[in-house]
Amino acid sequence: MDKRSLLLRIKLCPGIGLKGEYLAYCWLETQDINTLDIEEVQAMIINLLRDNHLNYKKFAVSFLSREINILVNQAMNQNWITICDNIYPTQLKEMYLPPIVLFYAGNLKLLEANNLLGVVGSRKCSKYAVQAMKKIFSQQVVDSFVIVSGLAEGVDTLGHQIALAKQGKTIAVLGTGLDCFYPRSNEGIQLELMKDNLVVSEYFYGTGPRKHHFVERNRIIAGLSQKLLVVEARLKSGSLITASLALQNNRDILAVPGNVNSSYSAGSNELIAAGCQPCLDEKDVLGRVVI
Incomplete structure (x- = not known):
């Protein structure tokens, strides 16, 4: 499990929204995710959304679903960057609620x-x-x-x-x-x-x-x-x-x-x-x- 693929999964998952995505990214930046399994990540993001009074129920159901697994596998074969990548523009990262993933051609x-x-x-x-x-x-x-x-x-x-x-x-x-x-x-x-x-x-x-x-x-x-x-x-x-x-x-x-x-x-x-x-x-x- 790596941070890039986690950000991709979060981006593809419904029910989280731009604010929730950015909060999840900020939280991931503080974590050594190598010590966590994906179920623990899911639980912590749900708690994060709940603590910030954001909707989380649809996200909780979808995050590890078969449908999202399929989407993630499909997306892996496309061109995309994350907010963690070096080529991600600094001026974009500094804006309000920057996109955590961008697909490109x-x-x-x-x-x-x-x-x-x-x-x-x-x-x-x-x-x-x-x-x-x-x-x-x-x-x-x-x-x-x-x-x-x-x-x-x-x-x-x-x-x-x-x-x-x-x-x-x-x-x-x-x-x-x-x-x-x-x-x-x-x-x-x-x-x-x-x-x-x-x-x-x-x-x-x-x-x-x-x-x-x-x-x-x-x-x-x-x-x-x-x-x-x-x-x-x-x-x-x-x-x-x-x-x-x-x-x-x-x-x-x-x-x-x-x-x-x-x-x-x-x-x-x-x-x-x-x-x-x-x-x-x-x-x-x-x-x-x-x-």
């Missing part, structure tokens, strides 16, 4: 880059957002940053597409398993990113889209990125949630100003009013004068 070395630019925005983005992104994402910006986004419709997809078109590097963070395509129209670009770029998810194969997964996905985008660019966002949108999480992680936030009469720009304009840096062109992203 593609070039894992991209996680070691120190110039990750998160890009978020509306799924039903306006023509203005498209024009703004084409202006901001110059060749120099694409050469200088690895673009991180969520492969959703609209701004996310355009960010990945611009990076690919300019021979840059990009990371997609999914809210589904790696074998799911959401939206379905992004199957082609997702498969392309899995070759020479990187696609990551904390959800195992076969996991379809669920509303709360996309909120959880946003925290990973915020945690990975050194800078976050909000291109277009409605009030109370997922993009604003990502920006809030990034601020909590002391990341630099930039926002593209928009029409004050447009609901699509209400969120990004609100960020600027609250003190975030307006992003007008490539110089704002690069943080220096472009000659």
Whole structure:
């Protein structure tokens, strides 16, 4: 029994949640697990969940079940890293409730880059957002940053597409398993990113889209990125949630100003009013004068 496989089992087990997973990881960090058998680990994690007033009954039933044993065996043959691995990004480990396991396809070395630019925005983005992104994402910006986004419709997809078109590097963070395509129209670009770029998810194969997964996905985008660019966002949108999480992680936030009469720009304009840096062109992203 080793710590990596235990973290994988915990991740695959239902009924524990992100907070429970992280508490279990913190507890494992203090233990010499070579002195424990798996039943003892199960009992101690159940006590940990109970002591922190978290649900534990489904976890208790599932942890050593035949179904989870099968999932663990299947996952062992896939590509995955844990929060204990050296390649796991430091900035992600320092965020609130970091993922204890990430499944991936593609070039894992991209996680070691120190110039990750998160890009978020509306799924039903306006023509203005498209024009703004084409202006901001110059060749120099694409050469200088690895673009991180969520492969959703609209701004996310355009960010990945611009990076690919300019021979840059990009990371997609999914809210589904790696074998799911959401939206379905992004199957082609997702498969392309899995070759020479990187696609990551904390959800195992076969996991379809669920509303709360996309909120959880946003925290990973915020945690990975050194800078976050909000291109277009409605009030109370997922993009604003990502920006809030990034601020909590002391990341630099930039926002593209928009029409004050447009609901699509209400969120990004609100960020600027609250003190975030307006992003007008490539110089704002690069943080220096472009000659």
